[in-house]
Amino acid sequence: MQQETGRRSNRDRTEATRADLIAAARKLFTEKSYAETGTAEIVAAAGVTRGALYHHFADKQALFAAVVEQEAAAVAREIDRAAPPSLSARDAMIAGSDAYLTAMRTPGRTRLLLLDGPAVLGRAAMDAIDNRHGNRSLREGLVASMRTQSMKRLPPEALTALLGSAFDRAALAIEAGASAEDYRAVLMALIDGLSRA
Amino acid sequence: MQQETGRRSNRDRTEATRADLIAAARKLFTEKSYAETGTAEIVAAAGVTRGALYHHFADKQALFAAVVEQEAAAVAREIDRAAPPSLSARDAMIAGSDAYLTAMRTPGRTRLLLLDGPAVLGRAAMDAIDNRHGNRSLREGLVASMRTQSMKRLPPEALTALLGSAFDRAALAIEAGASAEDYRAVLMALIDGLSRA
DNA sequence: AATTAACATACAGGCTGCATGCATGCAACA
DNA sequence: TGTTGCATGCATGCAGCCTGTATGTTAATT
Missing domain, CATH: 1.10.10.60 (Homeodomain-like)
Structure with missing residues (x-):
């Protein structure tokens, strides 16, 4: 024994x-x-x-990187769960958007992923993490929408990055006390504006 | 003497x-x-x-704040110079956008204003600085466009913050070597998408 | 049994903020 | 107009903290 x-x-x-x-x-x-x-x-x-x-x-920074990586993965899981492949491209975009904003309300996530992350690890390292987890689903959703002709054709890389940053900024503003409805409305207007009416 | x-x-x-x-x-x-x-x-x-x-x-951080404030003012001056009130709302928006992207190519500005600034001073302090300098012109341009009925009516605060963050992100990507044309095209598509066609 | 992994402890170097001391500008008054 | 007292601008030295590394020790693996 x-x-x-x-x-x-x-x-x-x-x-x-x-x-x-x-x-x-x-x-x-x-x-x-x-x-x-x-x-x-x-x-x-x-x-x-x-x-x-x-x-x-290796050092304090490597520990921080591990924390950020874990947090990014957790956010991505919540989004994937809320926006399964069974949904239409448009519905998946909306569900994913709301899931992201909800996920980012978990205390500390904005600081880790949006403030300290880029400053401590650098924008390039954060991009790598984002592409492994967060932005992946957004990019796939956008490409799918463009493929079904429901959205203007634009460079996917750039479109993902810019829409993603708008979502990030919305998460920060909402956490700071701004009106979630206002920011959600603008996000949806930005996405709707890209559709081929 | x-x-x-x-x-x-x-x-x-x-x-x-x-x-x-x-x-x-x-x-x-x-x-x-x-x-x-x-x-x-x-x-x-x-x-x-x-x-x-x-x-x-008072401390190292206060010196950093002074540096950031000065840099934000310099960027705002360049934008105001490129987009005088004589231009139409739409032309001013486009000229101002290009001026911003050009201004942010000055080495070090992205690090000061977009990476270290928010992390060291906090998002709230950076918002205060932005509203004193950078975002002011963008917000005025957007409100003017909405007033002439050429743009959808949306909460100005949120719209300014989200479009502004997209511009910030574009500046970072371009500095990192991405295609400036791609990012500029997406930015214009986002703005065009908000117009009442 | 020998080696390697998983720690604990002690140490060196650097860095920030403060307290103290000094010299120069400045203001009031004679 | 000269001088006397105070405030301002700055240099130096010190105390405390914090990171990273080198060394030693115990427990697992082979």
Whole structure:
């Protein structure tokens, strides 16, 4: 028989420690900011030492990247769940839009994905993350709409980036207390304006 | 007769020192980033000591705010110059759009105004700066267009913020090497889509 | 049994903000 | 107009924090 506490496989230990660190970091990075959060606080909240942090992550920035990646994946999952392929192109766009705005109301997400993310990791790294998770569904929806001739033909890359940034900005404004209806109305007007009437 | 070097009025000294500090900070904050630039480098480049910096600015962040404010004002001036009130609402919008994209090609501006600015000063503070300088002309142009019935009626606040963020994103993409024509085409399509055809 | 992984601890360097000290401009008054 | 007292502009030194790394130790893996 083996003791309860010790005697875990190395893989389990690694997985658990990494998860604890990411969870503690997410909490602190969102309560304050990346710059205002020290590694000492993070490891204290996670119940480990700074040695463990620097064993699993190259530096504080790499830990932050892991937090951002996880958060982007979570947002993308919520969107995919709300806008399944069974919907029409137009319905999927609307459902996905609302799902995105709802997902971004989860506290801390705007700071992680829209403020600190680009500044700490750089716009290029954030683009890579976005293309792996967030913007992917938006881009597919736009391409589908253009294919069915229901939307003007435009460069998909640019269209995705610009509409995506408008959604991001709406999420920020709504979190800051602006009228969600107003911003939703403008977003829909922008999308409708692209349709071939 | 008074010596060349010394014997300056206090006001002149203050003005000169502040300008030197802001110029040196601008250069370093854009070559690297806010976080990677130390106050020691800044004062060395400005030819003063850290004491002078902390005499004129509350902290490093306040110096950064001064740099950002100056840069936002410069961008706004370039736009106002390119889109005078003599132009029609639609022409002013197009001229102003191009002027903005051109202005943002000045090296370092995207980093100051779009990446580090929001992260370091916060979105609320950046909104305040934007409304004093950048977004003002855009908002006026949009309201004018709506008044002449040439554009759909939409909440001006939200419309300005969302179109503005699309412009910001276009500036970032173009600087990163994307096709300026593609992004310009999408921006114009978004604006055209809002017109009452 | 030997090696490697997963940590803990201690240390070095850098960086920010403040407190103190000094010199110069300035203003009021004789 | 000269001088006397105060405020302003700035330099220097110090204290505290924070990151990243090097070293040591225990437990798992082979």
